[in-house]
Amino acid sequence: MSDGVTEAxxxxxxxxxxxxxxRSSTAERVADVLRELIISGDLPPGTALREQQLVxxxxxxxxxxxxAFRLLGRERLxxxxxxxxxxxxxxxxxxxxxxxxxxxxxxxxxxEYSADAPRAxxxxxxxxxxxxxxxxxxxxxxxxxxxxxxxxxxxxxxxGSERISAFFRVVDAELRLAFALVEPADLYxxxxxxxxxxxxxxxxxxxxxxxxxxTAYLEEAERLIRAGVRV
Amino acid sequence: MSDGVTEAxxxxxxxxxxxxxxRSSTAERVADVLRELIISGDLPPGTALREQQLVxxxxxxxxxxxxAFRLLGRERLxxxxxxxxxxxxxxxxxxxxxxxxxxxxxxxxxxEYSADAPRAxxxxxxxxxxxxxxxxxxxxxxxxxxxxxxxxxxxxxxxGSERISAFFRVVDAELRLAFALVEPADLYxxxxxxxxxxxxxxxxxxxxxxxxxxTAYLEEAERLIRAGVRV
DNA sequence: GCATATTTGTCCGTATGTATA
DNA sequence: CTATACATACGGACAAATATG
Numbered sequence: 192m193s194d195g196v197t198e199a200x201x202x203x204x205x206x207x208x209x210x211x212x213x214r215s216s217t218a219e220r221v222a223d224v225l226r227e228l229i230i231s232g233d234l235p236p237g238t239a240l241r242e243q244q245l246v247x248x249x250x251x252x253x254x255x256x257x258x259a260f261r262l263l264g265r266e267r268l269x270x271x272x273x274x275x276x277x278x279x280x281x282x283x284x285x286x287x288x289x290x291x292x293x294x295x296x297x298x299x300x301x302x303e304y305s306a307d308a309p310r311a312x313x314x315x316x317x318x319x320x321x322x323x324x325x326x327x328x329x330x331x332x333x334x335x336x337x338x339x340x341x342x343x344x345x346x347x348x349x350x351g352s353e354r355i356s357a358f359f360r361v362v363d364a365e366l367r368l369a370f371a372l373v374e375p376a377d378l379y380x381x382x383x384x385x386x387x388x389x390x391x392x393x394x395x396x397x398x399x400x401x402x403x404x405x406t407a408y409l410e411e412a413e414r415l416i417r418a419g420v421r422v
Numbered sequence: 423m424s425d426g427v428t429e430a431x432x433x434x435x436x437x438x439x440x441x442x443x444x445r446s447s448t449a450e451r452v453a454d455v456l457r458e459l460i461i462s463g464d465l466p467p468g469t470a471l472r473e474q475q476l477v478x479x480x481x482x483x484x485x486x487x488x489x490a491f492r493l494l495g496r497e498r499l500x501x502x503x504x505x506x507x508x509x510x511x512x513x514x515x516x517x518x519x520x521x522x523x524x525x526x527x528x529x530x531x532x533x534e535y536s537a538d539a540p541r542a543x544x545x546x547x548x549x550x551x552x553x554x555x556x557x558x559x560x561x562x563x564x565x566x567x568x569x570x571x572x573x574x575x576x577x578x579x580x581x582g583s584e585r586i587s588a589f590f591r592v593v594d595a596e597l598r599l600a601f602a603l604v605e606p607a608d609l610y611x612x613x614x615x616x617x618x619x620x621x622x623x624x625x626x627x628x629x630x631x632x633x634x635x636x637t638a639y640l641e642e643a644e645r646l647i648r649a650g651v652r653v
Numbered sequence: 654g655c656a657t658a659t660t661t662g663t664c665c666g667t668a669t670g671t672a673t674a
Numbered sequence: 675c676t677a678t679a680c681a682t683a684c685g686g687a688c689a690a691a692t693a694t695g
Binding site: 447448449482483484485486504505506 | 683684690691692693
């Protein structure tokens with residue numbers, strides 16, 4: 192009945208997190224911990240999050256847990272089933288498709304806006320790629336993944352809208368629900384050189400070529416992740 | 423002490439909404455009603471939403487109210503102050519500026535995507551403008567406002583991303599927090615002909631001119647609303 | 654600045670309804 | 675079909691923080 196593995200994970204992190212004695216509300220902090228567990232893959236898609244279980248692991252009340260669920264639900268990281276509680280969201284192919292339909296216009300627009308963005312911000316993209324290359328050589332795929340995300344997040348931030356940046360973060364967290372299903376080496380290795388090319392083209396000011404390269408990147412990534420979700 | 427006006431509004435709507443016996447959770451439904459009250463301007467920015475007050479008007483428990491607050495908080499319609507509860511959000515000039523920094527790239531991208539969108543969807547924009555013209559003649563400013571929003575929502579939907587559409591809806595609801603501060607006639611009258619021009623240019627396939635017109639629209643709207651917020 | 658009242662933050666017990674074995 | 679487990683929702687309690695006189 193009770194999922195021993197899930198329970199163990201929650202015990203660890205919940206207890207260690209020092210949930211009380213903070214500035215924000217307990218519900219926010221519970222949501223933060225759960226979000227981290229979800230996007231890191233420790234709580235894989237489909238995992239049922241039972242209220243009582245979380246009450247004992249986090250040592251907070253059920254009300255607080257439920258408030259945290261509401262927050263995560265709005266971020267699309269968990270799904271509600273009335274009278275059946277919440278579970279970590281499982282993306283289907285359509286979800287992945289729509290996420291890329293979301294990323295494409297945003298990132299393409301970011302390329303256009305790069306013309307007006309501070310040069311330092313554009314150059315910083317190259318630095319992120321270089322860090323990713325080092326991490327890949329060291330075989331640290333988790334770090335490569337983080338840096339890949341940081342690259343695209345940074346790109347979108349060139350638009351200069353806090354709301355779009357925040358929206359992109361949420362969509363990105365959502366996309367990570369699918370990452371657990373794909374081999375990290377498969378996922379990132381081919382994309383580092385692509386990111387490098389995009390960054391270099393932007394620094395050179397060739398936005399049209401950068402847009403072309405980005406489109407190719409996104410198409411390949413979507414295909415790969417959709418294949419992973421299909422399984 | 424207790425705000426009689428706010429109370430009266432909540433009494434009315436809360437009781438009339440038939441909150442129980444529905445498919446979704448009570449918290450969702452409470453949030454729906456509150457959202458409507460907020461974006462319609464019945465609960466103007468700054469209004470304190472006291473838990474006990476809502477408990478009596480909606481006849482639900484405090485826990486449920488708090489869950490609804492979490493939902494609205496994630497939509498940026500209310501703000502939390504620890505140990506001081508929630509209040510209807512009050513936009514400042516920076517907020518309005520960022521909202522337009524958000525709208526601009528999205529709507530410009532929508533114009534580009536209109537090339538690939540189904541023709542019927544593009545033509546439908548003209549229909550929305552015509553409805554707005556009728557409503558303006560009839561002096562129904564509330565309806566004009568609704569139709570203006572529908573126009574831009576419809577435009578963004580040409581991108582074809584459910585997530586972007588949903589995001590735009592949230593941003594739009596947020597923007598309405600500022601509408602209460604501007605005279606509706608001032609706000610909408612000059613924009614109907616602009617919308618018409620944009621729609622006609624899109625139907626004609628002249629996307630560059632439509633983009634120019636849209637940019638002018640957004641600049642004017644931002645200026646007007648920022649002036650309203652400044653007061 | 655202090656004492657008091659109010660309100661939030663959080664926890665708990667319980668009753669009801671729903672889904673699943 | 676019954677039993678069980680669980681989520682949903684309510685209401686009461688109390689400490690802590692904040693607002694008020």
